[in-house]
Amino acid sequence: MILAGTLARSAVVGALVACCVAPVLAQRGKWWQDDRFKVELSLSADQTDHLEGIFQKTLPHLRQRMRALDRAEDEFDRLVESGDDASVLEYVGILEAARAELNKTRTVMLLRMRRSLTAEQWTMFTTLADERNRGGRSDKSDKSSKR
Numbered sequence: 001m002i003l004a005g006t007l008a009r010s011a012v013v014g015a016l017v018a019c020c021v022a023p024v025l026a027q028r029g030k031w032w033q034d035d036r037f038k039v040e041l042s043l044s045a046d047q048t049d050h051l052e053g054i055f056q057k058t059l060p061h062l063r064q065r066m067r068a069l070d071r072a073e074d075e076f077d078r079l080v081e082s083g084d085d086a087s088v089l090e091y092v093g094i095l096e097a098a099r100a101e102l103n104k105t106r107t108v109m110l111l112r113m114r115r116s117l118t119a120e121q122w123t124m125f126t127t128l129a130d131e132r133n134r135g136g137r138s139d140k141s142d143k144s145s146k147r
Contacts, residue, residue: 065102
């Protein structure tokens with residue numbers, strides 16, 4: 001029973017994280033180093049280096065926030081298993097604050113990355129990212145599969 005609850009909570013946390021990060025494409029690798037993105041966005045070497053610099057500068061903070069979230073989740077699991085609902089409810093705020101800090105750090109990084117692109121590159125990026133998130137299908141294939 002406890003194992004099922006822990007697995008269910010882990011699945012929910014995993015789904016929430018996936019929803020928050022899917023548009024980024026960072027989970028599928030560094031999009032700014034992907035040949036297709038480089039070509040279609042016409043990324044200059046300076047832009048690619050700048051994007052990599054933003055990522056590298058933020059990476060230690062992301063790792064720190066992820067460790068804090070992992071610790072908070074471990075403590076949350078311990079409290080859930082102890083059966084003390086009052087402690088669990090009190091700790092939810094700490095857990096969510098750790099999650100928010102990770103997301104805030106990631107969002108600031110993405111904002112900096114976005115500002116490194118021209119308006120045209122951003123428009124093309126969103127198109128490529130949407131296509132990649134749909135598994136490589138274009139809008140035409142989406143529309144034809146719905147008919």
